[in-house]
Amino acid sequence: MTSDLAFDALADPVRRQILAVLSGTDECSSGALAEQITSVGRTAVSTHLRVLKVAGLVTERKAGRYRFYSIDPSGSARDVLALLNQVFRSGLLAVNDAVPNRSVPEDSPPDAAPTDTPHRRPA
Amino acid sequence: MTSDLAFDALADPVRRQILAVLSGTDECSSGALAEQITSVGRTAVSTHLRVLKVAGLVTERKAGRYRFYSIDPSGSARDVLALLNQVFRSGLLAVNDAVPNRSVPEDSPPDAAPTDTPHRRPA
DNA sequence: GTATCGTGTCATCACCTGTTGACACGTGAG
DNA sequence: CTCACGTGTCAACAGGTGATGACACGATAC
Numbered sequence: 001m002t003s004d005l006a007f008d009a010l011a012d013p014v015r016r017q018i019l020a021v022l023s024g025t026d027e028c029s030s031g032a033l034a035e036q037i038t039s040v041g042r043t044a045v046s047t048h049l050r051v052l053k054v055a056g057l058v059t060e061r062k063a064g065r066y067r068f069y070s071i072d073p074s075g076s077a078r079d080v081l082a083l084l085n086q087v088f089r090s091g092l093l094a095v096n097d098a099v100p101n102r103s104v105p106e107d108s109p110p111d112a113a114p115t116d117t118p119h120r121r122p123a
Numbered sequence: 124m125t126s127d128l129a130f131d132a133l134a135d136p137v138r139r140q141i142l143a144v145l146s147g148t149d150e151c152s153s154g155a156l157a158e159q160i161t162s163v164g165r166t167a168v169s170t171h172l173r174v175l176k177v178a179g180l181v182t183e184r185k186a187g188r189y190r191f192y193s194i195d196p197s198g199s200a201r202d203v204l205a206l207l208n209q210v211f212r213s214g215l216l217a218v219n220d221a222v223p224n225r226s227v228p229e230d231s232p233p234d235a236a237p238t239d240t241p242h243r244r245p246a
Numbered sequence: 247g248t249a250t251c252g253t254g255t256c257a258t259c260a261c262c263t264g265t266t267g268a269c270a271c272g273t274g275a276g
Numbered sequence: 277c278t279c280a281c282g283t284g285t286c287a288a289c290a291g292g293t294g295a296t297g298a299c300a301c302g303a304t305a306c
Contacts (some may be wrong), residue, residue, distance in 0.1 A: 004136065011134030012294080013127065016206075023210040024124075030253060044295055046254060060124040065252050065303040077211040081204070088200040135264080153283060167265055169284060188273040188282050248306085255300075262293075270285075276279085 003079035004058060009055035010080065014040055015048045019071065022058060027070035124201035125179060132178035133203065137163055138171045142194065145181060150193035 009015055014037060021036050022028055030049060034042040049069055052058040056075035061068045132138055137160060144159050145151055153172060157165040172192055175181040179198035184191045 006133050007139065010207075014294085016130065019210050023212075031251095040294085041296065042253085043255090043297075047294075050254080067253065071212045078205060081207055081211075082139060083202060084133075084204055084207075088141050088194060088196045088204075089146075112205050137264085154281095163264085164266065165283085166267075170264080173284080177280090190283065249304105250306095251302105251304075253301085253303105255298105256298085258296085260293105260295085262291105264289105264291080266287105266289085268286085271283085273282080275280080 002076045003083055005051075005055040006057055006076040006080045009051050009057055012048065012051075014044065014105050015052055018045065018048055018052065019057065022069060022071045025070075027061065027068040029066045032068075033069065125199045126206055127181055128174075128178040129199040129203045132174050135171065135174075137167065138175055141168065141171055141175065142180065144193040145192060145194045150184065152188075152191050154191045156192065202229055 010019075017037055017039070018033060021033060028036075030046055031042070033049070034045040037045050040048075049058065049060075053060055053069070057072055057077055058069045059072040059075070061070070133142075140160055140162070144156060151159075153169055154165065156172070157168040160168050163171075172181065173181075176183055176192070180195055180200055181192050182195040182198070184193070203222060
């Protein structure tokens with residue numbers, strides 16, 4: 001799954017910080033990026049950049065001896081968003097008032113609600 | 124940051140699988156969940172459930188000796204979506220409009236052309 | 247040509263995380 | 277009451293991941 005790498009890439013705070021910096025600028029060189037990410041060294045930033053690139057979250061542009069990175073809005077970020085929207089659609093769209101998502105055949109839990117807990121609390 | 128835990132929780136494939144199962148049903152007990160998640164044992168599922176709960180992605184409902192878990196659409200998932208939308212806003216707008224394929228503005232190298240061959244095979 | 251800069255990669259280490267089995271807690275049934 | 281069931285938690289181990297410094301590669305300036 002493509003979003004697999006993206007989820008993994010997004011899990012790291014440093015990588016999210018890199019993405020935040022990149023989202024504020026059009027593009028940024030590896031060195032300039034490493035200067036703004038003071039929590040880790042240039043090597044780590046470079047490694048994170050690679051992870052982000054492989055994950056399809058950023059794009060790389062080579063210009064001479066420089067390498068500029070920028071957000072890849074058409075990359076796997078869309079898959080992540082799509083998956084998240086699918087999982088949390090009920091609350092995000094707030095249109096499933098009739099609970100239409102009930103299509104799992106092997107759904108036979110003990111079915112609680114013995115005598116004191118009628119139903120869960122809708123938000 | 125609340126979304127920090129959420130990003131971390133979403134990084135694990137097993138946890139995403141749990142979320143997928145939960146998204147297909149209203150709620151599910153820990154045991155029933157563990158039966159559907161065959162890749163790991165019940166202990167691991169329980170641990171993952173705890174992580175998801177702490178991250179604010181699922182909610183727990185106690186019913187007697189059972190514990191039912193369900194997606195928490197109003198939890199930190201919204202923060203994750205918001206952050207992602209902020210970082211990748213430029214491409215997401217295009218997605219919302221249409222254009223499911225490459226529609227990124229072409230690069231405009233200021234002073235160099237990508238005419239280099241990254242030969243990097245030392246071995 | 248050489249020197250220097252910018253960058254990526256490699257080996258190494260330390261830390262964190264996930265998994266497992268055994269155990270403890272609470273609940274419901276008899 | 278005791279027993280069985282469902283579940284969470286604990287300590288220990290294995291595996292993966294991130295960070296670092298040294299090095300290699302390519303490109304530019306001279």
